[in-house]
Amino acid sequence: MSDFESTKIIELGSCAFRQPNATSHCKFLHGYRLVAKFWFGCNELDDKNWVVDFGGLKQLKQNLERQFDHTTIISSSDRFLDSFKELNEVGAIDLRIMDGVGIEKFAEYCLKTAQNFIDDMTDGRCWVNQVEVFEHEKNSAICKKG
Secondary structure (H helix, E strand, C coil): CCEEEEEEEEEEEEECCCCCCCCCCHHHCCEEEEEEEEEECCCCCCCCCCCCCCHHHHHHHHHHHHHCCCEEECCCCCCCCCHHHHHCCCCCCCCEEEEECCCHHHHHHHHHHHHHHHHHHHHHCEEEEEEEEEEEEEEEEEEEEC
């Protein structure tokens, strides 16, 4: 439990992905402009009375954009993975391979990435309580600190 909490919204960029196990139209390659909301927690504020210095998050934003912005994210278990690798090799896509796709897995990725970053940035004083990733204003998924 945190005594203090602050939030930050970071635009991840636009990416394409497909849900290979879906029986609906989600099995086809499609894209969204992803946005993530981060909840940072601490029990002791810094010398400026902040949970996290938002100005220090530029590198985190760049790391997340490298993963998501203008990329194609494919599950490592996708039966068409080799085809996507070929498209990447010829320069048709910028491929990222993850152990699963969808906003739930993207929220998990963002939480783990942000936690490592915040831990280093604050020498362990702060942590990430949860991350919510939106694929649009009606759909989101949350991953909470374990």
